Amino acid sequence: MIRIVTLERLDPTDLAFLTGTLYRAFGVGTEHAGDRHLPADAEGKDGRVDAIRLLKDAPPVRSLPDDKVLYITSAPLSLPKGPLGEPPCWGFAEFGGERAVISTSRLPARGVTEASIETWRKRLAREAIHALGHTWDLHHCYDARCAMHPSWSQGLAERPEMELCTFCREKSERKIRLAKT
Ligand SMILES: [Zn+2]
Numbered sequence: 669m670i671r672i673v674t675l676e677r678l679d680p681t682d683l684a685f686l687t688g689t690l691y692r693a694f695g696v697g698t699e700h701a702g703d704r705h706l707p708a709d710a711e712g713k714d715g716r717v718d719a720i721r722l723l724k725d726a727p728p729v730r731s732l733p734d735d736k737v738l739y740i741t742s743a744p745l746s747l748p749k750g751p752l753g754e755p756p757c758w759g760f761a762e763f764g765g766e767r768a769v770i771s772t773s774r775l776p777a778r779g780v781t782e783a784s785i786e787t788w789r790k791r792l793a794r795e796a797i798h799a800l801g802h803t804w805d806l807h808h809c810y811d812a813r814c815a816m817h818p819s820w821s822q823g824l825a826e827r828p829e830m831e832l833c834t835f836c837r838e839k840s841e842r843k844i845r846l847a848k849t
C-alpha cells in the first residue's frame with residue numbers, strides 16, 4: 669500500500685489523479701492518509717526544508733511492513749552538498765526504505781487552464797513515481813523518457829512522461845511481488 673501524506677492541502681482532483689496514476693504505475697493500492705504538519709524546526713535558516721531530516725522527523729502514519737509513505741510539501745527542499753555542490757532537489761527517498769518526500773516547489777506553475785493543470789499533475793505524478801521507485805530499489809535510468817531518469821538531467825523533456833520504462837517497471841514489479849510473499 670502507498671500512503672500519501674500531504675503537508676499542505678492539495679486540491680482533491682489533483683490527489684485523485686495522483687493516487688490513480690500511482691496505482692497504475694506500481695499495481696499497488698494507494699490512498700491519501702490525510703494532511704499533517706511539517707515537523708517543527710524542519711525549516712532551515714534559508715527557508716528551505718532539509719529533506720533527510722524531514723523524512724526522519726515526519727509525522728508517522730499508520731502503516732504495515734512493506735507499505736510506502738509519500739510526503740508531499742510545497743516547501744523547497746535542500747540536500748547535503750556533494751562533490752559537485754548541492755544537487756537540485758525535487759524529492760528525496762530512503763533507498764529501499766519506507767519513506768519518500770517530494771516538493772511541488774520546482775514544478776511548473778499549475779496555472780488555471782486545463783492544459784497547464786494537466787502538465788502540473790503529470791509532473792507531480794512523475795516525481796512521485798520517481799521517489800517511490802527509489803524506495804523499491806530502482807536506480808536512476810538512462811532512458812530520458814523513464815520516470816527514473818534524474819529530474820536534474822539536461823536530457824529531460826520540458827514535459828516529461830510519467831511512466832516507467834519496461835526495465836524499471838519489471839524491476840519494481842519483481843520487488844513488489846517479493847515483498848508480498
Ligand atoms: Zn532520483
Ligand SMILES: [Zn+2]
Binds near residue numbers: 836
Ligand atoms: Zn527506466
